[in-house]
Amino acid sequence: MTLPANHPPESADLAALAARALSMRQHMLTMARGPGQGYVGQGLGVADVLAALYFHELRWDPADLAAPDRDRFLLSTGHYSIALWAALAEAGVFPLSELSTYGADDSRLDMSTLDTTPGVEMIGGSLGHGLGQAVGMALGLRLAASPGRVFCELSDGEMQEGSTWEAAMSAAHFGLDRLVALIDCNGIQADGAIVLDMEPVADKWRAFGFETEEIDGNDLAAVVAALAATRQRAGKPHAIVLRTRPGFGIPTLTAREKAHFIRVDAGEWDALAAELDREGPRHD
Amino acid sequence: MTERIFTRAMGIDEASGARRTVEAPFGHALAALGAERPEIVGMTADLGKYTDILPFRDAFPSRFFNMGMAEQNLVAAAAGLARTGFIPFATTYGVFASRRAYDFVAIAVAHSNLPVKIVAGLPGLTTGYGGTHQAIEDTGLMSLIPGLTVIDPCDATEIAAAVRAAAEHPGPVYMRLLRGKVPVVFEPEGFRFEIGKARLLREGGDVGIIATGFMTERALDAADRLAALGLAAGVLHVPCLKPFDAEAVQDFALRCDRIVTAENHVVRGGLASLVVEALHERGILRAVRRVGLPDRFIECGAVPTLQKRYRITVDDIVASAEERA
Known part of the structure; x- marks a missing residue:
């Protein structure tokens, strides 16, 4: 067992985490250049959350991905894979040189996650699957007397799947207080802006028995603090409603029409990369 | 006036009465x-x-x-x-x-x-x-x-x-x-179950009955009745629809003049389909009579009534086995 016993640390190095987030965003641009399009908007939006998880909150070891007591991060929205590949590459699970294969035939870095890629805890992409599997993992870890926690990302659109609420009911019923639902509310789904109103989101999770916080998901300090708060265990599962902006970090993309699948012209990439560098690391 | 039979609540037993x-x-x-x-x-x-x-x-x-x-x-x-x-x-x-x-x-x-x-x-x-x-x-x-x-x-x-x-x-x-x-149809003593393997219960001849699920119990009873009628009827039990023991089905069919399949399932996409595919793969030409459920939703009713109405009883297997191609 190589997991540090004293992790996560009490205080976070926000500047270091912001640098990780920036670096992950740069990786995502490297990846998106290959296919010339993709879910780069969603990926940039959750970069801060994934940086705070993988480089601060999660107890995990990139060199021992199967450690039984590890904390698990489940990416239910498989099409956000671009963000997961960025985090795992940044952590050294696979080499940065592999990033440019994203979405190419025979690449391990698929456009939607399969669990054949190292570091992937479940197959995402069939939306509404994540939270139920997280419930099963949390039940299993508790039965095994493991300290492992389960963090499950899901999206605002995914709340329209009934299975999400089946899972939410059972998480509360079983008192899974080592389970954290991370709801990425970026306001878009496949057909554009959210087609079926899900507000008030936080109230829904509270009503379903979750200890719920609502924060700006692109405010790194707020994300770190909200994740730290989920270490408190009082017999209830946790939910963090994350208000994120698709394309965050690159103003040109955040200003673009809210699209599920961002299209970028071939000539734009260098300018977007320069814009991201100009924006720099952000944690204020 | 015939006796009125009512639908029973959940929990009807499968026992036919003949076996422990x-x-x-x-x-x-x-x-x-x-x-x-x-x-x-x-x-x-x-x-x-x-x-x-x-x-x-x-x-x-x-x-x-x-x-x-x-x-x-x-x-x-x-x-x-x-x-x-x-x-x-x-x-x-x-x-x-x-x-x-x-x-x-x-x-x-x-x-x-x-x-x-x-x-x-x-x-x-x-x-x-x-x-x-x-x-x-x-x-x-x-x-x-x-x-x-x-x-x-x-x-x-x-x-x-x-x-x-x-x-x-x-x-x-x-x-x-x-x-x-x-x-209890099979003697528990020494019984082994191997995933993907069919079980030859009775060697065939005139007719081979290939059955799955509880229809195998009925197939055995049907084979007894067919024997009394002078027909040598074999029974191959196929508990695994997947993996499917195509080889056992093919070998059994080669030793039978004709085939009857028996399943508690629609015949399309179930055992009958698998049997026909397996026979065709080896070019084995046998008439296949299919005992099973039709391609339709079935109404409410007492289980014995429905099983008779939709022809998955011992009588139905016997009748299919008696038919010549």
């Missing part, structure tokens, strides 16, 4: 196995009582999870438990496991070859509750999922053995469940 029975063979087998293997957990979706899993719950309450009426979550959570090292046996009715939770069985479980064992009650015409509850096309649906083992056991002995085999199998399993008082 065992009560809740699935639950008792799972409880016995649970004592040997601490990684086995039980789950249900508000149908614990009606799927015979309560003996396991009573033996291991901390290893039993009732997920409520939520079959998608039943299967998703089973996948999560499997990913943390457990072997979940999850029960519900076949209609819900297949029609309602299909995407979860396919993607959350089978795609990752997780050791989740789904045990599905009310197969075919074993309930009078109509199309909502009668799993008439479940093994067909489930057989289409890559990597999923599909079992339709015949009796109490085979259920107990299949539970053990399912637990030892590294991948996912879908098993039909006979519940309540279940007949």
Whole structure:
């Protein structure tokens, strides 16, 4: 067992985490250049959350991905894979040189996650699957007397799947207080802006028995603090409603029409990369 | 005036009266196995009582999870438990496991070859509750999922053995469940169940009956009656629809003049389809008469009434076996 016993640390190095987030965003641009399009908007939006998880909150070891007591991060929205590949590459699970294969035939870095890629805890992409599997993992870890926690990302659109609420009911019923639902509310789904109103989101999770916080998901300090708060265990599962902006970090993309699948012209990439560098690391 | 027969509530027994029975063979087998293997957990979706899993719950309450009426979550959570090292046996009715939770069985479980064992009650015409509850096309649906083992056991002995085999199998399993008082057709002493293997019960001749599930019990009774009529009838029991023992079916058919298939399932996409495919693959030309359910939803009614009306009784197997091509 190589997991540090004293992790996560009490205080976070926000500047270091912001640098990780920036670096992950740069990786995502490297990846998106290959296919010339993709879910780069969603990926940039959750970069801060994934940086705070993988480089601060999660107890995990990139060199021992199967450690039984590890904390698990489940990416239910498989099409956000671009963000997961960025985090795992940044952590050294696979080499940065592999990033440019994203979405190419025979690449391990698929456009939607399969669990054949190292570091992937479940197959995402069939939306509404994540939270139920997280419930099963949390039940299993508790039965095994493991300290492992389960963090499950899901999206605002995914709340329209009934299975999400089946899972939410059972998480509360079983008192899974080592389970954290991370709801990425970026306001878009496949057909554009959210087609079926899900507000008030936080109230829904509270009503379903979750200890719920609502924060700006692109405010790194707020994300770190909200994740730290989920270490408190009082017999209830946790939910963090994350208000994120698709394309965050690159103003040109955040200003673009809210699209599920961002299209970028071939000539734009260098300018977007320069814009991201100009924006720099952000944690204020 | 004929006697009026009423639909019975959930929980009709499969016992035909001719053979001795065992009560809740699935639950008792799972409880016995649970004592040997601490990684086995039980789950249900508000149908614990009606799927015979309560003996396991009573033996291991901390290893039993009732997920409520939520079959998608039943299967998703089973996948999560499997990913943390457990072997979940999850029960519900076949209609819900297949029609309602299909995407979860396919993607959350089978795609990752997780050791989740789904045990599905009310197969075919074993309930009078109509199309909502009668799993008439479940093994067909489930057989289409890559990597999923599909079992339709015949009796109490085979259920107990299949539970053990399912637990030892590294991948996912879908098993039909006979519940309540279940007949004993196979002698338990020395009985072994091997996934993917057919069981030759009686050598053929004039006619070969290829059967699965509880229809095998009826096939044996039919073979006795056919013998009395002067027809040599063999019986091949095929408990696994997937993997399907095509070779055993082909070899058996070569030794028979004609074939009758018998299944408690729609004939299209079930055993009959598999048999015909297997015979054609080796160019074996035999007339195949199909005993099984029609391509339609079936009404409510008393189980014996429905089984007669839709022709899955011993009489129906005998009649099909007597027909010449």
